[in-house]
Amino acid sequence: MNNQIYKELRALTIKILEQNASEREFRRLEEILKDDPAAQRHYTELLKVNTALEEAEAKGVESHFEAVAQVEQGRARAFDKSSVVFRSKMKGSKRSFDFSIPESKKNEFLRRLHLTAAWFAAGAAVVLLVLLINSRPEHNSYQVAAVDKLTGENIGLREGGKIFNTDPSVKLSDGQAAQLYTAYGAKVLVEGPAEFSMSDSEQLELASGRVFCSVPQNALGFRINSEKLRITDLGTQFGLEIASNGMNHLQVYKGKASIISGKEGQSVESRILEDGGAVRVSAEGRIENAEFSSHHFARELSSSSGILWRGQNFSLASVIGGANGLEAGRKNMALTFKNWKLQHNSEYGHLQYWDGFSMWNRIDHIPYIDSVFSTRSNGASTLSTTGLKYNFPPSRGDMFVGFSNGMVNWRRPVLDGIDYSKVDQEVLTFCANLGITFDMNQIRQRIEGVEIVEFKTRVGINDTGIKGLADIWVLIDGEPVRRIEKMKYSDPSVVISVPLSPSSRFLSLALSDGGDENANGGDWAVFVSPELVLTEK
Secondary structure (H helix, E strand, C coil): CCHHHHHHHHHHHHHHHCCCCCHHHHHHHHHHHHCCHHHHHHHHHHHHHHHHHHHHHHCCCCCCCCCHHHHHHHHHHHCCCCCEEEEEECCCCCCEEEEEECHHHHHHHHHHHHHHHHHCHHHHHHHHHHHHHHCCCCCCCCEEEEEEEEECCCCCCCCCCEEECCCCCEEECCCCEEEEEECCCCEEEEEEEEEEEEEECCEEEEEEEEEEEECCHHHCCCEEECCCEEEEECCCEEEEEECCCCCEEEEEEECEEEEEEEECCEEEEEEEEECCCEEEECCCCCEEECCCCCCCCCCEEECCCCEEECCCCEEHHHHHCCCCCCCCCCCCEEEECCCCCEEECCCCCCCEECCCCCCEEECCCCCCEEEEEECCCCCCEECCCCCCEECCCCCCCCEECEEECCCECCECCEECCEEHHHCCCCEEEEECCEEEEEEHHHHHHHCCCEEEEEEEEEEEECCCCCCCCEEEEEEECCEEEEEEEEECCCCCCEEEEEECCCCCCEEEEEEEECCCCCCCCCCEEEEEEEEEEEEEC
16 A cells, blocks of 8 residues: 555545545445555544544543654563554443463554654554454464354354364354354354354354344444455444355344455445445355345354344234243243143134123243233132232223234234235234233343333224224333223234333233123234334444
């Protein structure tokens, strides 16, 4: 990289960071980076320094340089020992990483430090830290990542273990996955079947498989290399799949990423991909636009449950279908009065509940469901295993079957003229004087790394042609947050959206008789896609 290109690269980078770059200037930057490894490395360094300076400014850090002589004296004292150790502990985490700079690396470190003093006089303290982090021994063995979570058997790694730059490649079979954290805090989730290695704490070599990366600001510039692709993070969340058929897929969830196809020094194409964008890259290195799929890559791994979260919402109806909330449940399953076990529509008859005015049952065999209850009690109804209660209005009538994720015997779930027994969409149905309570803490424990921020659904009375009135209830921790009164089958459905906080635990859905003379013959509710919205913490 000659001096003129060097100056142009710096000018273009500044424009992009200040968001003043034109489309032509973006394309010029891509052209410079396309086949010049030195330019790519320098570009990454510029981004890192900018990020470090921004962080220092945000924290109110005063950045200044002492006189050059004082810097030289301090530098000499800093290297009196045989090595310098950088220790980083991620905020709010037990993970920590130690890296040593051996004697052989000191001269290079000092040279870069001296050059930086002249170049970035306004940001010395932060730049020193960036340089120290990036001064890595090139030949000696050192730790590049820590193993955070695993799922599957015989992976060859262990939770809490370390990965070194000299380690052989890791091979994952189908059903295996590993979640790693690099020295800079970049999260890397690799899903099998896959083969990968890490030659540096900033660089992952991917031979095959799927990998999702969440890169914080201090890890800006993290790279993934394959035989025919080079991906450089520009402050992003992105996923990359190296397929066995030679077709590769990249998509960016947040921020931007630079993609260069072809071997180093023999590039074919390049592009800067922004959030919501996706491309596929052919075996020949041709980059083409592709459809973005938010659920294509596993983004969180729960080692205790083995669950891989791909960004889906949690479906309450799928739990009634015997699934884990992230996958579709078996249609037309029901949690029935008969021992409160899951049964298929073909396995139970016309189940009816008459006995007494107060019903409450704990559900132990389905972890996400805390309990089921009636709303026709004499006094307050019990809602949870912790003793939460609510006094529903007086109602009359019996109760049928239980809770279904589709059709109930002959009764099809019909709402707004749509027969949901014929639609690929999950629904939760049950009749009046019944309620069900879900334990959101159980969801949080089994799907790690996510937060529950909202409950949403569309609800109405099943269009059976039977006249009836019903009250629909949504309660959070025993307190009603939404009530729809005296709803009938001819009324249009209603969209419900309830925000949830990290402290919200119990979500109760209930249906009570609206006080009409029909008991509950027509008081069946259909909750279309009842979901808990999940986001990353």
